[in-house]
Amino acid sequence: MANGSVEQARETLALPLEPATWRARAEAHRRRVADWVEPHLERRGRGAAHPVEDFLFSYYGYSPGKLRKWHPGAGVVLLGADARDFGRDYLDTPEGAVLDVASLMTKRKASVEFTAALLAATAARPAHFGCFGMHEWAMVYRSQEIRHSAWPLRLDAEEIAQVVEARGVRCSHFDAFRFFTPEARPLNVLQPTRERQTELEQPGCLHANMDLYKWAFKLSPLISSELVADCFALARDIRAVDMRASPYDLSTLGHEPIPIETPEGRAEYASEQRGFAERAQPLRQRLSDACERLLDTTRSAVI
Secondary structure, eight states, X not given: OOHXXXXXXXXTOOEEEOHHHHHHHHHHHHHHHXXXXXXHHHHHHTTOOOTTTTHHXXXXXXXXXXXXXXXXXXXXXXXXXXXXXXXXXXXXXXXXXXXXXXXXXXXXXXXXXXXHHHHHHHHHSOOOOOOTTHHHHHTXXXXXXXXXXXXXXXXXXXXXXXXXXXXXXXXXXXXXXXXXXXXXXXXXSOOOOGGGXXXXXXXXXXXXXXXXXXXXXXXXXXXXXXHHHHHHHHHHHHHHHHHHTSSBOBGGGTBOOOOTTSHHHHHHHHHHHHXXXXXXXXHHXXXXXXXXXXXXXXXXXXX
């Protein structure tokens, strides 16, 4: 790596971490994510799948190995560390290993800008709690193809159709809407597109809050792995409620249904939704603040 890059990295250092400190943080992170990663790898090894616990790995595509890897984030020097132990995005300095933020931001600036804009726009909107998880119902509406065919449905096809038609669908999240059956899409009050994502995302949406994990790992290693894991933990809990409110019966896995076809079920779902929105707010803010700090480094470099 060029000396200029090393000097630039050293100039942006904010927090030196003693070896005992960063090693303890790295080990604590590995222990935390092991509870999620190891059961997933065991199931994968025997060809089994869990519709809740494996979803974050299969849908988002962030590998278990990457989730296990600890990074301190930008603005930290790992005293006494060797950059080779942390990966190609790190530089060796006389003090220790440091993330090459300038090089990473040269490649990722547009992505960080998009993430910052999406997070800010979502946080600025009022939360809506009236969708009642109908997106999973819309994914099987009047279709012979069932996405999670290994698991039974709680209602038959006609009963599911009646619930969808009676309740309607109010989904603002494109990455849920794109899996709707062709027959269900015209029933949605919105027609989300990828281009309208920043315009439509709102902080009450389970999927928008689950996606905080996606934005977190896309920012890695520029943010701390602890923040990535915090977002994973929220997304994991959201996925459980997402599937409990679906037309599938996962009671044999310990996930009792939330029957949103009933007033009691809808009240329970809305309560869960509010709780997730409250938990997501500080995580969204932490990610937004991280984006702004990273973009500030590019502005300073221009000056």
